[in-house]
Amino acid sequence: MSQLGIVYALLGAALAVLLAGAGSSIGVGIAGQAASGVVTEDPSKFAKVLIMQLLPGTQGIYGLLVGFITLSKIGLLGGGMLDLTPQQGLLVLAACLPIGIVGLISGKYQGMTSAAAIGIVAKKPEQFGKAMLFPAMVETYAILALLISILSVTNLSF
Numbered sequence: 001m002s003q004l005g006i007v008y009a010l011l012g013a014a015l016a017v018l019l020a021g022a023g024s025s026i027g028v029g030i031a032g033q034a035a036s037g038v039v040t041e042d043p044s045k046f047a048k049v050l051i052m053q054l055l056p057g058t059q060g061i062y063g064l065l066v067g068f069i070t071l072s073k074i075g076l077l078g079g080g081m082l083d084l085t086p087q088q089g090l091l092v093l094a095a096c097l098p099i100g101i102v103g104l105i106s107g108k109y110q111g112m113t114s115a116a117a118i119g120i121v122a123k124k125p126e127q128f129g130k131a132m133l134f135p136a137m138v139e140t141y142a143i144l145a146l147l148i149s150i151l152s153v154t155n156l157s158f
């Protein structure tokens with residue numbers, strides 16, 4: 001029988017991990033550039049700007065989580081790999097796309113927002129809590145995409 005279904009499902013898992021991970025790496029890089037400048041001027045702000053830099057990293061974690069759930073669902077982890085039809089494989093692929101696409105986009109924009117928040121902390125360290133809210137707003141959409149991908153993957157029946 002054709003292995004096309006499994007190929008589509010694996011492509012979905014790979015895209016969830018790769019796209020969300022790319023978004024996180026872009027975002028963490030953007031925030032890291034801003035953080036480096038602040039720490040150069042005032043090393044005592046290291047902990048606060050490091051937290052801001054790490055915020056865009058969550059999208060990569062979310063993509064990895066969906067990837068693991070998908071591999072488990074299709075039986076690649078734990079043995080007993082399913083024999084999926086191409087249509088079933090495409091359903092798995094579609095279920096993985098929300099976190100992949102939203103993770104890529106939101107990771108980049110969360111990095112940009114974190115960089116701006118780092119600017120707030122550089123000038124007014126006492127406003128750290130307020131500054132953290134701006135990148136957290138972007139995080140909301142990554143969490144929504146994570147939820148829809150997890151619900152979609154786990155509720156597929158083969």
